[in-house]
């Protein structure tokens with residue numbers, strides 16, 4: 001049979017048909033432990049009863065009406081998100097890339113207001129902001145840009161975790177209006193900057209009247225143990241983008257804004273047919289409520305410490321293991337060599353893991369995993385790494 005799907009994904013040879021919590025079952029009825037959670041999407045695990053119930057109820061009531069009319073759940077969701085983030089307004093869309101498109105458009109409008117005909121946005125190396133033309137142009141990854149020239153102009157790239165490079169960029173380019181940055185680099189390999197990085201970037205933005213725009217599409221919605229990663233630092237951005245964990249699998253993204261750009265979008269400047277529809281917003285409201293009712297933010301921190309301890313005990317100092325990086329339930333283990341095949345090896349052991357940036361094992365487990373499941377992930381991943389590095393494997 002001809003393949004009717006475009007061949008743009010390198011998929012693992014498995015298809016899942018059912019999920020429950022951190023478990024997934026394939027077409028053969030084999031059960032897998034999920035340490036990827038649909039790439040940081042299903043923080044509450046699969047088929048969470050509260051989320052499924054909210055979705056079912058809303059589906060029976062109303063799915064979509066469009067933004068030609070008021071949407072009560074959209075308003076409530078904007079209230080709940082702005083209250084928790086310290087932001088002032090929200091625009092809803094359907095994905096992370098779309099949330100960043102909104103952010104980039106806000107920066108352009110802001111730049112034009114300030115009299116710049118060609119406003120520039122500072123972005124960083126190793127960043128990932130999406131696959132649309134503007135967001136792939138903003139991303140610091142040549143592979144995702146290859147073949148898509150001409151790229152969207154208006155981005156100035158500096159190394160990540162390097163404030164002096166931003167200061168230098170400011171001296172060379174008088175038309176910078178914003179910085180777009182991930183508080184922790186996700187796709188680029190779980191890179192955690194210095195504790196004061198965001199604070200210094202914030203100060204630089206204040207000094208130059210730039211917008212600080214944080215891409216929290218992967219780090220947001222509790223992934224790091226707080227609602228948003230910048231809340232570990234005490235600063236506030238002007239623009240915040242979120243998506244992945246927001247709907248636990250129902251597609252929804254949001255761009256939140258504050259201060260001088262809170263109301264910069266006027267009727268006609270931006271929009272989305274599906275964005276913020278009753279089903280997506282009702283689901284996101286259930287996600288927020290469940291994270292709170294199940295006290296999952298402190299649980300993320302508790303689990304995080306368990307992973308740090310477990311992986312440090314089993315892997316730290318091993319030849320071939322360069323670094324173990326953990327913030328909340330974003331876990332990166334960097335090896336000294338490419339290790340893409342470890343995802344297949346893990347699959348054979350009924351465990352789902354991810355490898356990103358060629359040699360970083362990335363784990364993004366759901367917040368609802370048990371201690372036992374966390375220990376199983378630590379044991380299997382450590383075993384696989386040791387085996388891969390051809391070190392004596394532990395007995396178990």
Ligand SMILES: *Cc1c(COP(=O)(O)O)cnc(C)c1O
Pocket residue numbers: 094095096097098100128129130131182186187215216217218219243244
């Ligand atoms: C996943 C991701 C995106 C893109 O989100 P999509 O929903 O795939 O468009 C953007 N930025 C970051 C930091 C991400 O992790």
